[in-house]
Amino acid sequence: MKLLNCLNEQQREAVTAVEGPVLVLAGAGSGKTRVLTYRLAYLMSEYNVNPRNLLGITFTKKAASEMKSRLNNLIGEQASNIWISTFHSFAYKILRREIHNLGISNNFSIFDDEDKNYIIKEVLKELKLNDEEKFSPEFYNQKISLIKNTDTAVSFDIAPYFRLVWELYNKKLKENEALDFDDLLLYNLKLWEELPEILQKYQKQFFYISVDEYQDINPIQYRLVKLLSLAHKNIFVVGDDDQSIYGFRGSNMKIILNFKNDFPDARIIKLEQNYRSTKNILKVANSLVEKNQRRHCKELWCMGTEGEKPYHYEAVDERDEAIFVVDKIKELVREKGRSYSDFAILYRIHAQSRVFEEVLLREGIPYQIIGGNRFLDRKEIKDMLAYLRYLENPKDLTSFERIVNVPRRGIGVQTTKKLLQLLKQKNTDEFSEFMSEVEEILPSRAANKVKQFFLLIHKLKEFKEQLGISEFIQKLTELTGYITEFKKSNTIEDTAKIENIEELINMAYEFEKKNPGTKLSDFLGELSLLSDIDTMDEQVGRVVLLTLHNAKGLEFPVVFMVGMEESLFPHRKAQSPEEIEEERRLCYVGITRAKEKLFFTNASRRSTYKQELYNPISRFLSKDIPLELIESNKLNKNFTEVDLNKFSRVTAKIYCQGDTVFHPLWGKGIIMLPGSIDKEEVLVNFLYEGVIKRVKVWELND
Numbered sequence: 031m032k033l034l035n036c037l038n039e040q041q042r043e044a045v046t047a048v049e050g051p052v053l054v055l056a057g058a059g060s061g062k063t064r065v066l067t068y069r070l071a072y073l074m075s076e077y078n079v080n081p082r083n084l085l086g087i088t089f090t091k092k093a094a095s096e097m098k099s100r101l102n103n104l105i106g107e108q109a110s111n112i113w114i115s116t117f118h119s120f121a122y123k124i125l126r127r128e129i130h131n132l133g134i135s136n137n138f139s140i141f142d143d144e145d146k147n148y149i150i151k152e153v154l155k156e157l158k159l160n161d162e163e164k165f166s167p168e169f170y171n172q173k174i175s176l177i178k179n180t181d182t183a184v185s186f187d188i189a190p191y192f193r194l195v196w197e198l199y200n201k202k203l204k205e206n207e208a209l210d211f212d213d214l215l216l217y218n219l220k221l222w223e224e225l226p227e228i229l230q231k232y233q234k235q236f237f238y239i240s241v242d243e244y245q246d247i248n249p250i251q252y253r254l255v256k257l258l259s260l261a262h263k264n265i266f267v268v269g270d271d272d273q274s275i276y277g278f279r280g281s282n283m284k285i286i287l288n289f290k291n292d293f294p295d296a297r298i299i300k301l302e303q304n305y306r307s308t309k310n311i312l313k314v315a316n317s318l319v320e321k322n323q324r325r326h327c328k329e330l331w332c333m334g335t336e337g338e339k340p341y342h343y344e345a346v347d348e349r350d351e352a353i354f355v356v357d358k359i360k361e362l363v364r365e366k367g368r369s370y371s372d373f374a375i376l377y378r379i380h381a382q383s384r385v386f387e388e389v390l391l392r393e394g395i396p397y398q399i400i401g402g403n404r405f406l407d408r409k410e411i412k413d414m415l416a417y418l419r420y421l422e423n424p425k426d427l428t429s430f431e432r433i434v435n436v437p438r439r440g441i442g443v444q445t446t447k448k449l450l451q452l453l454k455q456k457n458t459d460e461f462s463e464f465m466s467e468v469e470e471i472l473p474s475r476a477a478n479k480v481k482q483f484f485l486l487i488h489k490l491k492e493f494k495e496q497l498g499i500s501e502f503i504q505k506l507t508e509l510t511g512y513i514t515e516f517k518k519s520n521t522i523e524d525t526a527k528i529e530n531i532e533e534l535i536n537m538a539y540e541f542e543k544k545n546p547g548t549k550l551s552d553f554l555g556e557l558s559l560l561s562d563i564d565t566m567d568e569q570v571g572r573v574v575l576l577t578l579h580n581a582k583g584l585e586f587p588v589v590f591m592v593g594m595e596e597s598l599f600p601h602r603k604a605q606s607p608e609e610i611e612e613e614r615r616l617c618y619v620g621i622t623r624a625k626e627k628l629f630f631t632n633a634s635r636r637s638t639y640k641q642e643l644y645n646p647i648s649r650f651l652s653k654d655i656p657l658e659l660i661e662s663n664k665l666n667k668n669f670t671e672v673d674l675n676k677f678s679r680v681t682a683k684i685y686c687q688g689d690t691v692f693h694p695l696w697g698k699g700i701i702m703l704p705g706s707i708d709k710e711e712v713l714v715n716f717l718y719e720g721v722i723k724r725v726k727v728w729e730l731n732d
Contacts, residue, residue, distance in 0.1 A: 033072055033104070037064070044299045045069045047266070048077065051259075051293035053244070053286070054268040057330045058315070058622035059306030059585070062268045066240055067097050069266065070112060071104040073238055081111035085236040087255070088116055089243045090561055093583060113236075117251050118211065119559050121218035125209075126551070128221055128228055137551060139208040139419050139426040140558040144407065146171050146210055148428060153198045159191055170195055178212035179248045179280030205454065207425040211558075215250045222257050233261040243583075244269030244289075248280040256292070263293065271326055272319045275579060275616045277609075287324065304330045304622075306585055308337025310659070311624050318654050319618040322611045330622075340621075340628035342594075342651060342662040347635045348382075352389040354631060355590050359395065359573060362588065362627075370396055374574045374586040376620050378599040382592065383575050390573065400576035406557060410512075410527045411534055415557065417506055421487070421494055422551050427453055434483060437512055441483065445476045458484060486510065499553050500538035507531060578620045589624035591617075594632040595645035597729075617650045630660070643729070685712055691730040699730075 034042050041061055044054045045068045056062035070086060073079040088094045094114050101109035115123070122140075130136050141149065150167040154160060174196065203210065209217060222229040239259050241247070244267035247255070259265040267289065274283040290296055304312055312330045319325070345351035355375060362368045375386055383399060390397045405411060413436050416429040423429075427450055434449065435441040441449075448471050458464050461484065469477045486509060493505050507513050513531060516524040541553050574586070578599075593599055600613035621628060630651055636643045646652070651660070685691060689701040691714060699714040702722065710727045 033068055033075065037068065038303055040299060040301050040303070041065050041068070044268075044301070045072050047297055047299065048073065048238075049264060051263055051289075051296040052266045053289045053296055053298045054266070054301060055298065055326050055328060056268050056270055056301040057304060057328055058270065058273060058619070059304040060301035060330070061303075061305055062242070062270075062301065063093070063096060063100070065301065066242060066268055067100040067104065070101060070240065071109075074105055074108070079238060081108050082113075083235060083237040084112045085120075085239045085258075086112060086114035087120060087239070087241045088114065089246060090583065091116055091119070091559065092561075093242060094119070116559065117247075117254070118214050119555075121214040121254075122555050122559060124218055124221070124232070125214065126555070129217060131225055131228065132217065132221060134204075134209075134217075135207045135423070135425070137207070137423045139206060139423045139429065140214070140555065141203070141206075141208050141210045141428070142406075142558060143171060144412065145208075145428055146174075149202050149206075150174075150195070150199060153195055153202065156198065157191060157194055159195070170199075174199060175210075175212050176280055178210075178216055179250060180282075205425070206428055207423055208428070215254065219250055219254055219257075222254070229257060230261075233258060237262055238264045239266065241265070241267045242269075245271050245274040245283055245286045246276045246281045247285055249282060249285075252282075252285050265293070271324075272322070272328075272615055273582065273619050273622075275582065275612060275619055277612050283324065287326070300326075300328050302328050302330055304332040306625050307332065307622060308335055308626060310337045310339050311621065311628050314340050314628070314655055314659050315618055315621045317656055317659060318614060318621065318650060321654050322614055324608070324611060338627060339659060339661045340624075340630060342630040342632075342660050344647070344663060345631055345633045348385050348633045348637065349389075351592060351631045351633045352385045355386065355592065355629070356389045356393055356395065358590075358629065359588075360393065368587070370571045370573050372587040373590070374576065374581065374584070374588070374623065375590045375592060376576060376578050376581050376623065377592050378578060378601060378616075380577060382598075386575060386592075395573060396571065397573040397575055400574060401580045405530065405533070406560065408527075408530055410530055413512065414503065414506070414531060414534055415554070417490075417510065418503070418550060418554055421490055422554065424458060437510065437515065439483060440479050441476070445472060445480065448472060449480065458487075461488065494550060499542055499548070499550050500535050502550070503535050503538055578616050581623050582619055585623055585625055587625045588627040588629075589620070590629045590631065591620045592631045593636075594630050594648040594651050595636070596648055597643070597645045598636075599648050599650070614650060614654070617648075685727065685730070693725065693730055 034045065037045060038061075041064065044052070044065045047069075054062065054065060056065065066086065070084055073084060074081060086094075086097060088097065094116060097114050098109060098112075101112065101114075113120070125138070126136055129138065147167040150170050154167065154170075159165070170192075173192070177196075203213070222232075236258060239255065241255055246269070255265065255267075267286075269286050271283055271286050274281065274286070277283070290298065307315070307330075309332055312332055316329050320329075343351075343354050345354055359370070359373050362372075363370065375383075377383060380401060387397070387399070406415070413433065416432040419426050420429040420433060430453065431446060431450065434446055449468070452464075452467055452471065456464050456467060465477075465481055465484070468480050472480065490506060490509060493509075494502050497505060513528055516528050519525075537557075538553055541556060542548060545552065578591075599617070600610055604610050604613045632645075632647050632651075634644065636645065685701045687701055687703060691699050691701060693699060693714070693716065697716060699716040701712050702715050703713040711724050712727060712730070713722060713724050714730070715722050
């Protein structure tokens with residue numbers, strides 16, 4: 031019972047709600063992670079529940095690690111026996127054990143976005159659909175992912191020939207014995223729905239299920255949770271509908287709003303006491319989010335200090351905006367002794383980071399970008415991982431194609447094509463038989479090079495069985511000669527590549543230390559499930575730059591929310607009331623990341639794609655938040671929206687039907703019909719997005 035002494039009344043009520051379905055509506059900064067971990071500890075200490083009968087589901091590996099660390103402090107080593115993981119990690123582990131029941135090898139590969147785009151390119155080539163200007167691989171990738179996450183019937187009118195792309199893409203995954211990231215959940219669901227005896231096994235194992243961030247689950251995750259909890263109904267979910275921000279990925283806020291309909295006898299507990307932000311920051315957050323109609327009514331409050339009012343700065347342009355932010359960081363570091371890691375710059379889209387990077391670099395201020403070019407996406411790392419994946423799964427011909435001539439060994443494109451055709455039919459383990467086939471289809475010189483490659487692969491397989499993961503990756507770099515050329519070079523770029531490979535080896539070493547007796551497949555699975563936030567280094571003193579979506583779950587002493595302008599935030603693509611509400615929730619998430627100081631900025635003029643935009647100030651500032659809650663650099667603290675008409679007359683052009691145009695947010699489009707002359711609008715088919723919109727002429731570029 032000592033566990034309960036440091037909880038407030040509502041937290042205590044949640045922790046001790048043991049039996050049956052429970053929904054905890056946990057406002058931002060209200061201690062939801064504490065409630066989740068203390069409840070697991072309470073079940074073990076007061077109810078003697080076996081830790082193997084507990085399951086905790088989170089949305090990021092970072093959150094799962096935090097829960098494990100806190101549990102270890104509360105109850106010691108037995109915490110390691112509780113299964114706490116992300117949805118995808120949970121599904122991955124089950125599929126590694128069980129997917130053979132669906133006729134798929136347990137050694138399946140996991141394809142990331144780059145692999146998916148490569149497969150889609152191959153599909154488009156085979157189908158002779160090469161009009162990438164209209165429907166790029168990235169377009170198909172996004173649509174395929176959305177369908178797999180939303181549990182809806184495949185809509186084949188998304189784009190011409192989409193049915194063919196969908197079917198051939200999934201066929202190629204099967205040929206490679208590969209799953210994409212979304213398939214992890216789909217195949218887990220398929221396994222449980224088609225083989226009830228396997229579902230029952232896990233239902234018997236997990237008596238008590240806890241789910242974090244319930245507001246962001248998608249229909250597939252919802253069905254998985256519901257199936258698993260059917261036997262005992264001890265389902266404990268924690269979430270905040272005011273922080274539901276992933277509708278574009280397929281999450282459905284109706285799931286948390288309808289929890290009482292799914293479980294009529296459910297208890298609903300609200301956590302509204304905030305332990306993160308000052309009173310003035312919470313006033314702004316509450317006043318904003320209460321404008322939404324679809325939500326559970328709740329209001330954040332705290333016992334802390336009033337703090338300073340959030341400050342708004344209207345900049346002349348985006349460079350002035352960046353200079354203001356960086357100057358303010360320098361001032362607070364110099365005069366208040368703050369660390370650079372105290373600061374976060376939050377923006378709506380990645381493209382906004384460029385000018386901030388330029389100014390930070392000029393001023394010599396260290397920074398890190400979350401969601402930029404990930405370590406695991408660098409070519410040398412992708413090459414190493416492709417070797418490891420092919421050694422684990424010989425049917426992963428996408429990885430084979432990547433490594434067969436890396437480093438260069440004289441195996442050309444035509445030779446590779448013939449090899450791929452042969453590999454689809456033959457087993458390379460029967461080496462002599464396989465090589466005799468190779469010698470029949472290739473000239474002797476090419477056949478000899480292929481033979482040397484497969485001899486190398488066989489030798490690597492032997493070392494894989496003998497060595498630990500980190501030692502094996504080191505041996506791989508030596509036997510392949512991959513870093514030989516890098517070592518000969520004295521360039522900064524090649525030195526960095528060697529350092530990156532050494533870091534990969536170090537990651538493997540750390541993984542082995544934490545998971546004794548682990549296999550290479552486990553390490554590959556761990557890497558494929560990492561998110562951008564999971565790789566964030568909080569120990570290094572650097573300013574953090576990230577999108578508002580990536581900021582979810584984080585907190586910083588000082589937060590700058592930049593680009594607070596219409597068309598940018600809320601985003602131009604947010605048209606319906608539901609979409610505007612999600613944008614408002616995203617703004618609420620940004621505000622509640624701030625612990626002590628909060629700044630808003632916008633630019634009166636913003637240059638993008640060789641075009642100048644004059645966006646009005648965001649409605650979230652000008653209309654939703656009472657002006658008296660914010661300090662501002664504008665005269666009389668009075669927000670005045672930009673009169674767009676006085677600019678449109680200068681930049682307006684006349685476009686004809688069929689003209690190609692470009693929009694800074696929606697990309698390339700074709701004029702379908704000229705619009706009304708007074709409104710200076712045209713109807714545009716935006717090819718990348720697959721939508722038709724009426725837009726102002728001044729927003730377009732040739």
